[in-house]
Amino acid sequence: DVKVTQSSRYLVKRTGEKVFLECVQDMDHENMFWYRQDPGLGLRLIYFSYDVKMKEKGDIPEGYSVSREKKERFSLILESASTNQTSMYLCASSFGTGANTQYFGPGTRLTVL
Amino acid sequence: GDSVTQMEGPVTLSEEAFLTINCTYTATGYPSLFWYVQYPGEGLQLLLKATKADDKGSNKGFEATYRKETTSFHLEKGSVQVSDSAVYFCALISVRGGSEKLVFGKGTKLTVNP
Numbered sequence: 001d002v003k004v005t006q007s008s009r010y011l012v013k014r015t016g017e018k019v020f021l022e023c024v025q026d027m028d029h030e031n032m033f034w035y036r037q038d039p040g041l042g043l044r045l046i047y048f049s050y051d052v053k054m055k056e057k058g059d060i061p062e063g064y065s066v067s068r069e070k071k072e073r074f075s076l077i078l079e080s081a082s083t084n085q086t087s088m089y090l091c092a093s094s095f096g097t098g099a100n101t102q103y104f105g106p107g108t109r110l111t112v113l
Numbered sequence: 114g115d116s117v118t119q120m121e122g123p124v125t126l127s128e129e130a131f132l133t134i135n136c137t138y139t140a141t142g143y144p145s146l147f148w149y150v151q152y153p154g155e156g157l158q159l160l161l162k163a164t165k166a167d168d169k170g171s172n173k174g175f176e177a178t179y180r181k182e183t184t185s186f187h188l189e190k191g192s193v194q195v196s197d198s199a200v201y202f203c204a205l206i207s208v209r210g211g212s213e214k215l216v217f218g219k220g221t222k223l224t225v226n227p
Contacts, residue, residue, distance in 0.1 A: 040219060048212075056212055092156075102157075102159070105156050106154075107155075
C-alpha cells in the first residue's frame with residue numbers, strides 16, 4: 001500500500017513565522033504535489049515536482065516555496081506566514097505520467113494567528 | 114484553461130436512495146477523468162477513473178461514464194449507505210507546457226442519513 005505521510009495533522013503558528021510542512025512518500029514516486037483546500041474553493045495546486053531538485057509553480061504559488069532534496073520528501077515552506085494562509089494543506093504523490101492515481105496524505109490543518 | 118464544474122451541494126439523502134452528482138468539464142482534447150472521495154478527517158483517495166470516451170469507471174457500487182458529447186462524467190450509485198457520507202471531487206488531467214496536473218471541481222458534500 002502506498003503511504004503518504006505529513007509531519008503534522010494540526011499546526012498553529014503566528015503571523016510572520018517561517019513554517020515548514022513536510023511530506024514523505026514510500027513508493028518511489030517521481031511526482032509530488034502540494035495543494036491547499038478551502039471551503040467553497042476545492043483543491044488548488046500550489047507547487048509540484050517531477051524529480052529531485054525540480055519544482056514547478058502551480059496555480060497559487062505566491063507566498064510559498066518548496067524543496068525536494070530527496071525523491072521521497074517534498075517540503076512546503078511559508079517564508080512569512082500570514083492569516084490568509086490558514087487552510088488545510090494536502091500533499092500527494094504519483095508515478096510517471098498520464099492517468100496515474102495521485103495518492104494523498106491525511107492533510108495538515110494550519111492556523112495562522 | 115481547463116476546468117471542472119460539479120454540483121456544489123450539500124446533498125442529503127436517506128439510506129438506500131439513488132445518488133447522482135453532476136460533473137461537466139471544459140478541456141482541450143479528451144482528458145482522463147477522475148472521481149476522488151474524501152472521508153471525514155482523511156485525505157483524498159481515488160474512487161474511479163475513465164481514460165477515454167465511453168469508458169465506464171466503477172468501484173464500491175459507484176459508476177461514472179465518460180460522455181464526450183456532453184463533456185460530462187456524472188457519478189451515480191443505486192443505493193447509498195451511511196458510510197458513503199463524504200466529500201466527492203471530480204477532476205481531470207490537464208496538460209500545459211509539457212506538465213500534467215489534476216484540475217479539481219469544488220467538491221460536493223454528501224450526507225446519508227439512516
